[in-house]
Amino acid sequence: MSIYEMMVELIDLRSFSNLWYWIALAVVWSSASHWIMGIPYDLVLRARRQNPQSYSDLMDLVRINTNRIYTIVDMAGLWLLGFATFALSSLAVLAFLFWVEFAQAxxxxAFxxxxxxxxxxxxxxxxRRDHPEGEALFSLLARHRFFVQLIGVVALFVTAMFGMYQNLSIGPFG
Known part of the structure; x- marks a missing residue:
């Protein structure tokens, strides 16, 4: 086996047949649904159970992360939007016009x-606008988490269907 063959086997760019891709996908979505605005959701649940220290920690993290998000948006929001749009557009062209499987994955x-x-x-x-506290804040964060999980379920379903299509249409030896 040559060094090239060994490297190709080690770094398989056929993403949808690679176990590591599916593990990474699961980690991305489980992290996205656990860390709501940079706040661990278990802290929200503990604060909701009337734990004063957890509630204080939650309020501090909400304030810190909201300010952090808006500092980033105020300083580099348009640049980040432009870069993200360029990156997603480039990936979409590579993925669905040139049919590059790694770009599809x-x-x-990313989308x-x-x-x-x-x-x-x-x-x-x-x-930032309403300064919710107590049950209003818990409800807002729970609703945010629900929609993140909804996006995740749809994304996982679409990715699984597309991945199965890719694996079945290309075959086992691509």
Missing amino acids: VFLI PISFVALLTLHTAEII
Whole structure:
């Protein structure tokens, strides 16, 4: 076996047949649904159970992360939007015009995550505008998590269907 063959076997760019891709996809979506606006959701649940220290920690993290999000948006928001749009457009062209499987795999992770980023920005705007506390804040974060999970379920379903299509149409030896 030559060094080239060994490297190709080690770094398999046929993403949809690679176990590591599916593990990474699961980690991305489980992390996205656990870390709501950078706040671990178990902290929200503990604060909701009337734990004063957890509630204080939650309020601090909400304030810190909302300010952090808006500092990033104020300083580099347009640049980030332009870069993200360029990157997603480039991935889409490579994925579905030139039919590059690695670009398809990355696009099927990055595109839905961009909706999560927009949802996070929207939730941060609501928190910045309304300053919810107590049950209103818990409800807002729970609703945010629900929509992140909904986006994740749809993304996982589409990715699984597309991945199965790719694996069945290409065959086992590509």
